[in-house]
Amino acid sequence: MQNDFTQALRAVQGGDFRSAQRLARKGLKADKAHPGWMNIAGIAECGMGRPKAGLPHFQLALKLAPDFHDARRNLAQTLLLLGRAEEAAGQLHRLTDANAQDDGAWALLAQAEMARGEGAAAMAAAGQLIALHPGQARGYLLRARLLGQMGDEAAALADLERAAELEPGNVEAQIALSLPLARADRPDAARAAAERAVELAPGHVPARLALAMRLVEQGQTEAAKEQYRAVLKIAPGQPEALEQLAQINSGAENAMLAPQVLAALKSADDNGPAKGQLHFALARIAGQEGDEDGFAKHLTRANAAMARLMPYDSGADTRLSEALMARFGPGAEGDGPGDGVAPVYVLGLPRSGTSLTEAMLGAHPAVHPLGERIAPGRLLAPLIDGGLPFDAGARAAFRQGEAESLPALPDGTRFYTDKMPENYRLAGFLLAARADARVIHLRRDPRDVALSLWQAHLAGSALNYAYDLRAMAHRFNLYARMMTHWHAAFPGRILDLAYEDLVADVEGASRRLAAHLGLDWVPEMARPDQAAGQVLTLSASQLRQPVHARSVGKWRQHEAMLAPFIAGLDPRLWPGLG
Structure with missing residues (x-):
């Protein structure tokens, strides 16, 4: 049996979890009270994507051998995968108390504490890992x-640069470093x-995916295509x-890509994001071909797949908005x-024209665009989560935190822009924090916004409402309520700018923007396509085209597809929609 146990360990190390499972079953049949076989059986189940099935194996291994540290570490990791961070942290504290040199336990403990919302404890655990090595x-x-x-991007970037300095040949360090550098305006x-x-x-x-994204952000579309094609040679599906690639390809290129996407869809895992990603690709291809039925079908399936992974809680969202x-x-x-x-907050619904507006502002020599900043949300989160007052001390701390989070700005800069669209939820804090803050609110026909969001695949879970048309209508209604409230609370502080007016008269809109900031207008503001530098959002390719109004009213072509959303809009909050 010892030979079988050695083979099982090798199978685990080589990622052959089916063989490990087969050997573990054989071993347990011969000896039901062998904790080592229990541990291997649990590892095999987790390795095959069944953490719930692996959990009882680790628990039984520890019942048989309470000092079996590997099984306890595996139990904690599995609990963490299952979202049971509190239990995972308890197991990990037992490990670190017993052996302060257990670097794997410290690494897992840092993740468990963060999942529990205990940022200080997570940082302390990570610090222990650094102290060990x-x-x-x-x-x-x-x-x-x-x-x-x-949300502490400056400190994160410093750690990443230190990691790359310590191990210049560490591929993971270079990949991890790339996006924060882009966010720090170091393209x-x-x-x-x-x-x-x-x-x-x-x-x-x-690595190639990261490079492709940096190239897209910098407007080097053809070079980005080369990287995506290189990825597909390595991993065709x-x-x-x-x-x-489907998003940046021409129609002719996508006609050649379609069979590859369909082949990948047949073998895609139901439990991850792959099916959603592939249906988004197929929707783009169908749209280019003028196949309206295929466009609607694939978008519906793409969004349904993502909604299953990231469901929207309308009740919690309503309570937060009202608070x-x-x-x-x-x-x-x-x-x-x-x-x-001074800050200029460009906000509104996602896909409402915030990127275009920032590009217009950024064309002025006195304005420096910083894209979508997460610092305000990070700084305000403890106050919001804890129900703490935003008094004079808190406002001063927010201003200081904002200043410390800024990258170096060019000489002569009078304003920087933050175009995080959903800052509309935080507008009260942003306006109360300093009287010289400017807020520009982009308004757009909600049906056009919904169409744009429905065909976009947005990163992360913050916009999970966008994957369900009824949820999207609920969130849009909350948005309309909030903007009405902010106008009443801070009269005259918010400039409303309609997207439809912006694209119809770029010069006129850019003059209004300059006046709102108290700046002299410059002609470059009317040509944002020539001023756009690095763009870290889905608007990267669109901003490098001359401003156009082709998307205005486009929802009418897809009214049937958007029917659940349109029916969910509150007419009292959206007057004048015809």
Whole structure:
């Protein structure tokens, strides 16, 4: 049996979990009270994507041998995978108490504490891992990921740069470094990090995906296509590459790509995002071909797949929105001007024209565009979650935190832009924090916004409502209520700009924007396509085209598909929709 046990361990190490499972069953048949076989059986189940089935094996192994540290670590990791972070943390604390040198336990504990919402404890656990191995990149990479989740991008970037310095040949470090560099407005360094990752490991799929995305953001579409095609040579069914390539391909190129997407769909896993990604790709291809039925069918299936992974809680969203509005009544006032460069918050519904507006503003030499910043949300989260007052001290702390989170700005900058669309939820805090803050609110026909969101695949779970038409209508109604409230609470502080007016008269809209900031208008503001630099959103390719109105009223072509959304709009909140 010892030979079988050795073979099982080798199978686990080689990722052959079916063989490990077969050997474990054989071993347990011979000895039902063998904790080692129980542990291997649990690992095999988890390796085959069945963590619930693996859990009792680890629990029984520990019942048989309470000091079996590997089984306890595996139990904690499985609990974490199942979303049971509290239980996982308890198991991990037992491990670190018994052996403070257990680096694997510290790494898992950091993740468990973060999942519990205990950021300080998570950082302390990551710090222990760094203390155990100060010359390795691993601990810095983990802490950077935690810092990123907490929204402290500057500290995360410092840790990533340290990791890359310690291990210049670490592909994961270079990949992890690329996006934060882009967000820090260092596009050349961001692309160089991704290029370095590809040089280190030409066959590494995530490295090529990262490089492709940096190229898209910088407007180098053809070079990005080459990277996605290289990924597909390595992994022909890779869903992210197929989806992203479909978005930037011409119609003729996508006609050749379609069979590859269909083949990948046949073998796609039902439990992950792959099916959604591939249906988004097929919807794009059908749309280019003028196949309206195929377009609607694939979008419906794509969004349904994503909605299953990220369901929307309408009740929780309503409670949060009402709590945010209740903090600021009519006639709320803001503090005096802050020190230094003033913020311009460009907000509204996603896909409402915030990127285009930022590009127009960024064409002015006194305005520096910073894209979608997460610092305000990070700084305000403890106050919102804890129901704490946004008093003078809290407002001063917010202003200081905002200033410290800014990258170096060019000489002569008077304003920086933050175009996080859903800052509309935080508008009360942003306006109360400083009187010189500018808010520009983009309004767009909600039906056109819904169509744009329905055919977009948005990263992360923050916009999970966009995968369900009824949920989207509910969220849009909340948005309309909130913007009405902010106008009443801060009269005259918010400039409303209709997307339809913006694209119909670019110069006129850009003059209004300049006047709102108290700046002299410059002609470059009327040509945002020539001013667009790095763009980190889905609007990257669109911003590099001359402004057009082709998408205005496009919802009418897809009215039947959007019917559940349109029916869910509250006519009292959306007057004048015809």
